[in-house]
Amino acid sequence: MKKFINDPASVLADALNGIAKAHPDQTVDFKNRVIYRAAPKEAGKVALISGGGSGHEPLHGGFVGYGMLDAACAGEVFTSPTPDQMLEATNTVNRGAGVLHIVKNYTGDVLNFEMAAELAAAEGIEVASVVVNDDVAVEDSTWTAGRRGVGLTVLLEKIVGAASEEGRDLAAIVALAEKVNANGRSMGIALTSCTVPAVGKPTFDLPEDQMEVGVGIHGEPGRSRVAIEPASKIAERLVTPILADFQFGDGPVIVMLNGLGGTPLIELYLMYAEVAKLLEQAGVSVARVLVGNYITSLDMQGCSVTILKVDDELLGLWDAPVSTPGIRWGI
Amino acid sequence: MAMDNVTVETLVDWLARFDSAVTEQRDYLTELDSAIGDADHGANMARGMTAVMESIGAVHPGTVGELLKTVGMTLVSSVGGASGPLYGTFFLRMGIASGSVTELAAPDLERALRAGLEGVVQRGKAELGDKTMYDTFFPALEAYAAAVAAGSDAGPAIEAAARAAEEGRDATGPMIARKGRASYLGERSIGHLDPGATSAAMLLSTLAIAIAR
Numbered sequence: 001m002k003k004f005i006n007d008p009a010s011v012l013a014d015a016l017n018g019i020a021k022a023h024p025d026q027t028v029d030f031k032n033r034v035i036y037r038a039a040p041k042e043a044g045k046v047a048l049i050s051g052g053g054s055g056h057e058p059l060h061g062g063f064v065g066y067g068m069l070d071a072a073c074a075g076e077v078f079t080s081p082t083p084d085q086m087l088e089a090t091n092t093v094n095r096g097a098g099v100l101h102i103v104k105n106y107t108g109d110v111l112n113f114e115m116a117a118e119l120a121a122a123e124g125i126e127v128a129s130v131v132v133n134d135d136v137a138v139e140d141s142t143w144t145a146g147r148r149g150v151g152l153t154v155l156l157e158k159i160v161g162a163a164s165e166e167g168r169d170l171a172a173i174v175a176l177a178e179k180v181n182a183n184g185r186s187m188g189i190a191l192t193s194c195t196v197p198a199v200g201k202p203t204f205d206l207p208e209d210q211m212e213v214g215v216g217i218h219g220e221p222g223r224s225r226v227a228i229e230p231a232s233k234i235a236e237r238l239v240t241p242i243l244a245d246f247q248f249g250d251g252p253v254i255v256m257l258n259g260l261g262g263t264p265l266i267e268l269y270l271m272y273a274e275v276a277k278l279l280e281q282a283g284v285s286v287a288r289v290l291v292g293n294y295i296t297s298l299d300m301q302g303c304s305v306t307i308l309k310v311d312d313e314l315l316g317l318w319d320a321p322v323s324t325p326g327i328r329w330g331i
Numbered sequence: 332m333a334m335d336n337v338t339v340e341t342l343v344d345w346l347a348r349f350d351s352a353v354t355e356q357r358d359y360l361t362e363l364d365s366a367i368g369d370a371d372h373g374a375n376m377a378r379g380m381t382a383v384m385e386s387i388g389a390v391h392p393g394t395v396g397e398l399l400k401t402v403g404m405t406l407v408s409s410v411g412g413a414s415g416p417l418y419g420t421f422f423l424r425m426g427i428a429s430g431s432v433t434e435l436a437a438p439d440l441e442r443a444l445r446a447g448l449e450g451v452v453q454r455g456k457a458e459l460g461d462k463t464m465y466d467t468f469f470p471a472l473e474a475y476a477a478a479v480a481a482g483s484d485a486g487p488a489i490e491a492a493a494r495a496a497e498e499g500r501d502a503t504g505p506m507i508a509r510k511g512r513a514s515y516l517g518e519r520s521i522g523h524l525d526p527g528a529t530s531a532a533m534l535l536s537t538l539a540i541a542i543a544r
Contacts, residue, residue, distance in 0.1 A: 075411055079371060082415060084408040107511045111416035111454055115407060144514035199370065218369065220515050 001200045003299075008197045012054050012076060023325050025065055033074045033081065034089045035061040041070055046164045046173050047093035050102040050157060051086060052109050053078040055196070056217060058326035059154060059295040066331070067322030068161035069102075077196050077298070078218045080108035086116030090125060098126035098170035100177065102157060104149030105133040128170055130177035132156055134186045134306065136245045137214025137222045148216050151258050151306030152184040154294045155318075158327060162320035176317075180308065185242045188222070188304030189234060190215035192262060194297045213237050217260070217297045231267075235274030238305040243282055248309050251285035254318060256306040261296035263303055268292065271303055279307075287315055294326065335484035336434040337542060339398055343387060345541035346402060350380035352533045363526040367513035371412060372526040379410035379418070394433055399426030399443075413511055414527060417455055417464065424450035437485040444472055455510065462506035462513065462520065464527035471496035471535050486542050493532075493539040500524060500532040 005011050012033065019035060020028040027036045034051075041047060050060040051073030060072035070093040075081035090099050099120070103113045110131060117127040132149035160177050168176070190212040193202035203219035206212055211234070214222025223241075257272040259265070272291050279286055287310060295304070310318065321330035353360065353376040361373030386405040392398035403423030407415055428446035429435060435443060448468050451457075457465040474495035478488035501524070508520035511527075 078369065079375070079411045080413075080415075082408045082411050107455075108412040108415075111413050112411070114454070115416050115419070138515065144509065144517070145511055216515070220512060221519075 001195055001197070003195070003197060005197055008200065011197045012074060015054070015057075016074065019061060019325075025323070026061070026325070029088070032085045032088045034085055034092070035064045035072045035074065036089075036092065037065055037070055040093065041095055041164075043095045044097050045095050045167055046097045046170050047071070047095055047099045048102060048157070048161055048164055049073065049086065049089050049093060049099060050153070051075065051081045051089070051113075052104055052106070053080055053218070055194075055298045056295050058293070060157070062326030063154070063157050063161075063324050065322070065324030067165055067320060068157050068324050068327065077198065080106070080112045083112050083116040083119060086113060087119045087123075090116065090120045090127060091123070094125050098128065100160070100164075100170065100173055101127060101129040102153065102160070102177070103129055103131045104153055105131050105146055106148060107145050109149075126170060128174045130156070130160075130174065130181060132181055134181065134184050135214075135216065136185050136187050136241050137216070139223070148220070150188065150217055151186040151256055151295050151304050152181065152308065154258075154290075154327075155184060155254060155256060155306060155308050156180045158322060159314055159317045161322065162317040165320070180314065183246070183310070183314075184306060184308035185246050186304055186306040187238045187242050188215050188217070188260065188302060189213050189238060190219070190222075190260065190297075190300055190302035191228070192299075192301040194219050194261065194300035196298065211302075214241075215297075215300075215302060217295060219297060219300065231270055232274045232277075235271060235278055235305075238303075239275055239278045239282075239307075242305065242307050243284075246309070248282075248284050248307060250283050252287035252310055252315070253279070253284055254288045254290075254308045254310055254315075255279070255286050256290040256294065256304075258290075258295055258304045258306065259293040260300040260302040260304065261293060262299040262301040265292065268303060275305055288318055290327075335486055336436050337440055337485050338434045339392065339395055341541050341544075342395065342398055344544065345538045346380070346383060346387065348537035348541055349534055350384050352537055353377050353380050353530060356533065360526050360530055363524055363529055366523040367508060367516055367520045368526060369412075369512055372414060372530065375410045375412050375414055376418075376530055379406045379415065382406075382409040394431040395429040395435060395443075396426045396431050399423070399429060402426070413455070414530075417451055417527070420450040420454045421447040435485070437479045437483065437488055440485050440489070441472075441476055441479050444475065448472055457510050460506060461509040462503045462525045462528070463508075463510050464525070464531040466503050466506070466525065467496045467499040467528040467531035467535070470499040489535070489539045489542050493535045496532040496535040500528045503528040
């Protein structure tokens with residue numbers, strides 16, 4: 001293992017220190033491991049909290065700021081944060097209009113956020129939750145923990161964040177979050193495993209000439225393991241199952257071509273060219289595009305594609321001003 | 332005081348034994364979890380129980396309810412993953428059901444265990460055969476209840492429960508996981524004991540030892 005670390009046990013604490021020093025628009029509660037906006041939202045607006053295991057940066061802490069999240073709870077690498085962190089964050093960001101918890105569908109995250117929501121409700125705070133589950137790689141969700149929450153989380157945090165700045169109430173925010181979750185799908189592929197610092201060796205063995213199709217953001221197995229192919233073929237393996245799973249019609253859609261942490265941007269752009277070609281062939285018009293590292297899996301080489309069908313409402317919210325370390329425009 | 336009642340002291344002894352068990356078996360639990368999960372069950376449980384023993388040492392809970400609620404809250408805030416909320420809820424609900432008493436008679440312990448298990452089911456939504464800790468807890472509670480109904484004291488009843496727990500744990504081997512990260516493996520999860528079912532069996536066997544003393 002060759003990484004920029006001091007001690008495998010202090011990776012998260014040391015990284016939070018860097019976040020606090022790098023981003024004056026954010027404040028870090030080191031004890032509870034929560035990242036907040038330095039300037040809280042005004043009273044009467046719904047607050048948004050997300051969180052999860054670390055190692056997916058910029059998700060979620062990098063999306064704390066105007067137009068997106070109010071707070072992000074950081075767990076250990078690939079381990080859910082705990083309810084006391086989430087409860088502390090919920091109490092801190094509540095501006096009297098209720099709090100939405102944005103949860104990726106992983107058992108640990110779901111259970112911990114559920115407990116936090118119960119504890120917050122017992123303290124009289126109105127809390128609602130949305131569980132993002134967009135990963136089409138998980139086929140049979142009746143007999144599993146269900147589809148995992150991956151790339152769509154980024155788009156949802158942006159869109160719902162804009163709506164909360166507008167001053168929409170909690171019920172409207174929940175309905176919007178459900179709408180985004182219902183209209184988006186993702187699929188990922190890994191060329192290499194990732195290495196968790198505390199473990200020190202790759203999470204799974206992937207031979208040099210193989211790739212894992214449908215990988216999860218912690219290196220969970222996907223649909224199949226196949227021999228490496230040209231980028232144009234790999235793009236088909238990502239786009240085809242997404243288009244088969246949801247009727248995107250002729251669009252418009254927002255597309256995110258996301259790097260998993262260890263793939264250079266030149267390859268991500270190359271992949272986006274292939275994805276764009278496939279969408280054009282399928283007659284799906286693309287309204288907006290993000291290419292870059294937004295929800296990563298430590299040092300994994302690979303990428304994921306997220307496609308969200310949008311209407312004027314969603315597109316307007318997407319274009320609204322946002323200012324976070326991870327996404328910034330219109331300001 | 333009935334001779335066989337379970338006191339706060341006995342429960343603290345139980346928790347110390349469970350702490351030692353998960354610490355000693357840390358690598359084994361992690362090995363089970365590497366096969367079908369995310370390889371952190373041993374480390375998470377050991378960290379959680381160490382924190383529990385520290386909390387108990389600092390708080391010195393006087394009642395069963397206070398003790399078990401302290402355990403639950405500590406686990407919830409120190410374990411993370413799925414085991415934190417599940418074990419945390421188990422102890423919290425046991426504590427709430429027990430209230431401010433200083434000892435539990437056999438039927439009181441049954442009521443507490445049942446409340447704990449109901450909390451686990453409510454939280455995890457597992458069913459029998461899903462290859463989870465519920466596959467250990469459910470037969471254990473059935474065995475305990477049957478023994479108490481037949482007039483047993485807590486000691487022999489919890490011994491029956493511990494035996495049923497071990498059988499329940501072993502039965503998870505051939506099951507296909509339907510909950511948690513193991514469920515993504517589908518049939519590839521067959522042939523591995525469930526880590527949560529395994530630590531749950533340790534929880535019951537250490538309780539049996541503590542009560543037998």
